[in-house]
Amino acid sequence: MTEKLTPQQEKFCQEVVKGKSLSDAYRAAYKVGKMTPKSINECASQLRKDLKITSRINELAQKVEGEVVVETSKILREALRLAQSNIANIIDPLTGRVKLPHELDADTAAAVASFKIDEFGRIEYKFWDKNSAIERLFKHKGLFKEDNEQQKAPVIRNIRLVPLKAKKDK
Template sequence: MAVKPERGLTPARERFAQLVGSGINQAEAYRQCYPSSATWKPVSVHQKASHLAAQPIVAARIAEVQAGAAERAELDGAEILKEIKRLALSDIGGIMHEDGKRVKLPHELDPATRAAVASFKIDEYGRIEYKFWDKNAALEKAAKIKGLYEVDNKQKADALGELLQGLSGNVMGPAPGAESPAMHFPDDDGDQHGE
């Protein structure tokens, strides 16, 4: 007799729901949970997996696993802003030891300096080379978030508006009675004719 966990699923069905919920296709999840299915025809595995995934208790568990994964994958807006601020205000001076003669190894860096590091290389002699994230890009993002470009954009929009307002009513077409230039296109025999 199969043991059913708290959710009412057998261990194999719980594992199937976990695998499918994490993004593995149903047939592969079924094969992993039911090893004897490895010798079955693919169509049989697909049918069994589809049937299992459609069972209400299994489908509910798959949805629960997917929701949990989505929640864990979400970025918090405050975390994003904190990281942008950290990069925008970063100081690479944190890579040096207090004596000013030696460069710190990555594990010796303070969290703010470590966050500013995009990558590093250590050569065969133990020399370390750091590459930092683009501070200008972080500053630009911070400026956009703070709305600092709105003032500049408003000034540009106001200037265009003033120009258009100044032209309003002052644009004139051809004088009455004047002929407008005709557009000429060649017809099939090569003669030029006006439209």
């Protein structure tokens, strides 16, 4: 546990961990009033060098890292969903109309990068790049290995010097 910080110091630490620059974190935590950008930067830098502040920032960062766990299996499942997505599922088979975003099944919705609805209610979908998802899965499975083997530059293993034959004079 770190030493007790002032409320401003705690706010500064939290803002740094959120990803703000030192100067922006300082502005959020302290009354900067008529301070120049240079003096704000200097004060923020000095504060960041304080051992109590450094310890608290590290402590907060470790908590965040502990909460954010990236599982390879989840990433691969998501890439597989995208690779196997079928954009034809945006059409309602009974009515023939384009489905609204909330009507899409989970797999089709996962393939949607963005959408726009104009003033007439027409919807335009933009999808994630299916080829890049497939390529990532290929790389993960090592399926480019054969191609890469074929494309390797030839390896010179042996160099043999052969004397040239002298030209015969005429």
